[in-house]
Amino acid sequence: MDEQSIIAAAADLPRVGGGIVIGIGDDAAVVRPAVGYEVLTMDTLVDGVHFTQAWASPADVGWKTLAVSVSDLAAMGAEPRHALLGLTLPDTLTETWTTGFFAGLAEACQVWRVPVIGGDTVRGPALVITLTLTGEARQPLLRTGAEAGWLLAVTGNLGGAAAGLHALQTGKTAPAAALTRWRRPPARLEAGRALAALDRRIACTDCSDGLVIAAGLLAGDLGLELDADKLPIDPAAMALADDQNQAIDWALVGGEDYELVLAFPAASEAEARAAVAPLPLTVVGRLLPEAGRWLFRGGRRQGLPAHWGFRHF
């Protein structure tokens, strides 16, 4: 596909959402300003690093391109508005790939009501995809502000994405749900929006890099403890794991589940649970006044290694 065909494909993405004055075709896009606060995020996906063409279809990559940014906005309690798409495409890329990519991106744009209003397409030695997503929030949810004694909780369930990736890497037969969880991650937009609307003291992030990392971001200088026996493990991860240890590892450090991880005072638990419904909300630990990261398991407490979350055991 030449640049003109790619610009045409981008211009042909769903014309959803609102506020666009000038879309693709001028020196820059023009939109009406956000209401409340404007929220902006950017994510880059690189072929061979964030996805592999053998494990994810072009359409899956298109979906994920938007999904990971929508998840960032979900974690801010924000409403997505507009996307800009930056594509660096090698000459070796087939038209089939590009067409599939735009089809998957179009599905995600439709689901989350996000129009692509601009971007840039260039030739380059590697396939690199960068998406900028803007949104708006009346009162954004932040990562900061959590206090000792607050509960740590997570929406939905964990470990499914890592289980799916494991199946793809090892060639194991996997439930379709696990593969889909990795290939087409969700974004907990409604849950984030409802939590922000509570106007309570809630700290929030998404667990793109796993629960341990996410809980650590919320804790900051505080300590934290997680209870391995309380983790809401994805049934597909349970089915695929060799043993319970592996399923727990996937849930704690596998990452890419794109659930929301929250910290809030115990008194807000019922409200938070009602806000994220019909998603389940599971309390998986709490914040401690003194630094230190701990894992309870079968009644025993062990230290969480400092770098856990960046690698699997």
Place this chain on the structure above:
Amino acid sequence: MDEQSIIAAAADLPRVGGGIVIGIGDDAAVVRPAVGYEVLTMDTLVDGVHFTQAWASPADVGWKTLAVSVSDLAAMGAEPRHALLGLTLPDTLTETWTTGFFAGLAEACQVWRVPVIGGDTVRGPALVITLTLTGEARQPLLRTGAEAGWLLAVTGNLGGAAAGLHALQTGKTAPAAALTRWRRPPARLEAGRALAALDRRIACTDCSDGLVIAAGLLAGDLGLELDADKLPIDPAAMALADDQNQAIDWALVGGEDYELVLAFPAASEAEARAAVAPLPLTVVGRLLPEAGRWLFRGGRRQGLPAHWGFRHF
């Protein structure tokens, strides 16, 4: 440099501009909304395609990363607000390169008062830089709306960037101004802003891809004629060119001068000239009612080849 050092370097860029509520460090950045209209652009630079490490220092690349996007906003008559920076960095990249890149980017951020409020840094097989720039405009200048009979004009002068690039490619000794013109392009922000403030019917774009392409964008379905004898050729391009033909080619199709190219009714010429001062404004042609692209030269009229602008003669 590891990811943490790069995030630290990005967070250490000049804290200029305003409207930031949450910068780097949460799931997304939070800013106060734009006033008037919000204007958004994204540009990608790829090592070996848009720059070559042999011809541009890391600091030059850092400068250009912001400059090309500021030029897009200049062409919209908009005021830059906030940037997001996406970096795909190969393992082979040295810390010297990264430090230099951030130093040049910091200079540009300072000059144009643009803070970097977020982004993404990933490892990858090639050096790819994507920047998203937001801005605001009370009444944006558009590419569209030009009419037959309107004048075509350009700010500043042309051909310097192509001359500088030519010198780098051939090893010719070149005036420093020509090298700087290619390595550290300007952005005609004040001129764009003043033209937008006129609130006249003016069509505008920047000539990143050369005058012929830019004039064609303004013309749309109309015809156009350019006068080669009136082109404001950069003195450095005159000095470097083998003959006048080469200098004219650089000015017409060399690109990367990042001047503004305008179309307006003849009655607005004096106002437009006053608005862009102290930059010169040169009328270089006009729009014609019937399709066709023409070049006057030494009293003779020749057709402009359809694809001219994508390649040098």
